[in-house]
Amino acid sequence: MNKDSRRMKAGLVAFVLALPVNVYAESAYDTLRNQVDSLKKQLEEVQESLKNYQSENVSKKDIAELKKEVREAGEWKNPNTLIHMSGYADVGYTDSKDGDGSFNVGTFSPIFHFQYRDLVMLESELEFGVEPDGETEVALEYLTVDLFLNDYMALVAGKFLSPVGQFRQNLHPSWINKLPSAPPGFGHNGAAPVSDVGLQLRGGFPVGGMRSNYALYVSNGPELNAVTEDGAEFELEGIEAEGFGEDSDGRKVFGGRFGLLPMPGLEIGISGATGKAAVTSLENELTETTSSLSNESRRDYDVYGLDFAWQYKAINIRGEFVKTTIGSASSGTTPSPKADWSTWYTQASYRFLPGKFESVLRYTDFDSPHDIEDQEQWTLGANYLFANNFIGKLAYEFNDGIEDTPADNDRWLLQLAYGF
């Protein structure tokens, strides 16, 4: 009994002693469990954050790909060699007082630029036109290699637009010319040279507080046409100054232009050229034949011009004068006295801002050795600028020449011109 009693006491004591230990163990277990749960939760949050971070941010691979794209964009944006096409085109409708109205395609003139860094540029303008008989005419308006020598000078070699005056080298593109037609005397076979083949130095430099620009050139020069009615007496028909690929008279023409800008918006220019020219074709009105000539005597060729342009806010006023003189010849196949061609125009335009309408008024007086070509012209125009490089033009020419000649025929002109 005692033995059992002692065992029971011992068991009771052991139970009592073990009881707090079990309670403590359960408490520690719960604590640990809570900590594990908490850590698991934190881990899940970290994993979620990491997942979000990875989805919101780029990896190194992404950055590498992006850098590659940027490099490739740089290649496109800024290579050493650049190729670019610009130009202009126009279509229109002409209705003259003594004729029927006709739709016409003026010109399509793409201009190509090929440039190597800031060292050299090749420029070329083609001119496509549709003749009245439907034939397509193609011409090389100019083709030059421009070598940029320094900040103030470039060497221009090839066929270039004549630097004499302003109209031909700067204003003839249809999206720039504010009227649908060129001033009489500034077109082909007029008083002002169109283009030439040779070498040219041009650029600009400051003069005190003013700016200036210049062009100096040596070229093959023009050729002359002569006409005869009876094969005995001859007269000069016209000057072809459109850039010939050979120097038929063996004497070069020297010329140039100097422009001064005494204040912003105002430019005053003086230009000229001198050299020799010879008759290369003869038109016989009696036999209605044209023949080429050789060994004609050289004649003096002199041309000079004055021009100005002034831009003040919405007002633009400009004008120029050009005179060409061909000396006499007493020997050769077509002896004839000297002859003068001269023309001048002044033009004013005003844009009604902030609208898109523009008004233009131009006066031109062209004098030729042939009275039938003399022309005095007033042109009144109204333009609508769909954009600064896309212009609708409506103009009326009041032409005054010898009666019943084209020079006396008033006409309406409508034109859509686009510069690209």
Added chain:
Amino acid sequence: MKNSIYRQTVYILAPLVLMSVFPNRILAADYPAPGDFQQGAKVWAENCGRCHNIRGPRELRDDQWITTVFHMRLRAGLTGQESRDVLTFLQGSNTPATGAATPVKLSKTATAAVSGKTIYTQTCIACHGADGKGSLPGVPDFTGSKSPLSKDDATLTKNVLEGFQSPGSPMAMPPKGGNPDLNTDDIQAVMNYLREIEL
């Protein structure tokens, strides 16, 4: 024959002799070399419109402007530096505005680092003119009854920050007038200056 050879020699050598007058050709090592933005805006504003309608910067991409400006350097008789300045201006102005309709928070006390007059002279004057009437056809007149200054400050600041196309203007004003360093305080200072002098 002898004279002919002599003439031909002169024709070829004469340009080379003239070229030697300017022997120090500047080849831009970091072509296209950067120019001065504000000076470019001035040259662009003073020269392009004399012959043709102004072509806005956004009409062409950066690479297209390079060939176009070099072409015009020859046509207009610009110097190399002038053409680099114009190119910098055009390339810096042809990026489209963001167009984000973000309301602009203006500080009540503008604390621009430099005066409004200085900022206007450096950043705005090329297009807006010294008299505020606009140096280009179509640029808004600050002195007229329809002056943009009649708009509230928040609208004006937003227009300057993001760029703005005024009706009839040949180009949109580039964001921050083309000066990336401008902040809202600077813009506020310019507006205060323009209103104070009552153009």
